[in-house]
Amino acid sequence: MVNLSKSEIEEKYKDYKVESFATNEVILTQEKQGNCQEHYLVKDKEGQVAIYQLLEDGTEKEIEVTGITTEYLPETDKITIEKGILINGKQNLNQLIEDFE
Numbered sequence: 001m002v003n004l005s006k007s008e009i010e011e012k013y014k015d016y017k018v019e020s021f022a023t024n025e026v027i028l029t030q031e032k033q034g035n036c037q038e039h040y041l042v043k044d045k046e047g048q049v050a051i052y053q054l055l056e057d058g059t060e061k062e063i064e065v066t067g068i069t070t071e072y073l074p075e076t077d078k079i080t081i082e083k084g085i086l087i088n089g090k091q092n093l094n095q096l097i098e099d100f101e
Contacts, residue, residue, distance in 0.1 A: 001026055040093050043084040044070050049100055051093065054086075068100050 001009060006021045013028055020027040039054040040063075049068040052060040070078055077100070087093045 038089050040087040041084050042081065042087060042093070042096060044078075044081050047071060049081065049097070051097070066097060066100075068097070073100060 004012070006018060009021070009026060009028075010018055016028040016030045018026065019029050037053070041052040041054055041060055043050060043052070045062075045065055047070055049066045049070060051063045051066065053063050055061055070081060073081065085096065087096055
């Protein structure tokens with residue numbers, strides 16, 4: 001991209017939007033539909049907390065049944081986990097699981 005003009009970059013990277021153009025920095029963005037690899041669903045599976053990854057096509061892939069029983073969770077958590085809890089990011093997922101332990 002060195003020495004290219006803004007219009008040359010726009011022409012070369014048609015699938016991207018030029019968010020910022022400066023002499024020392026060019027920021028390109030692109031929006032895509034679907035889920036990234038960091039979308040999770042936490043829900044009850046046979047009385048235990050289970051973690052599913054949400055795939056790009058909208059399907060769920062079971063990652064782990066944690067061994068944490070839902071029987072001892074507070075009533076509000078039981079209701080929430082029966083519906084399923086959507087989580088974005090591994091760090092947020094880990095925090096939620098720690099809260100249930």
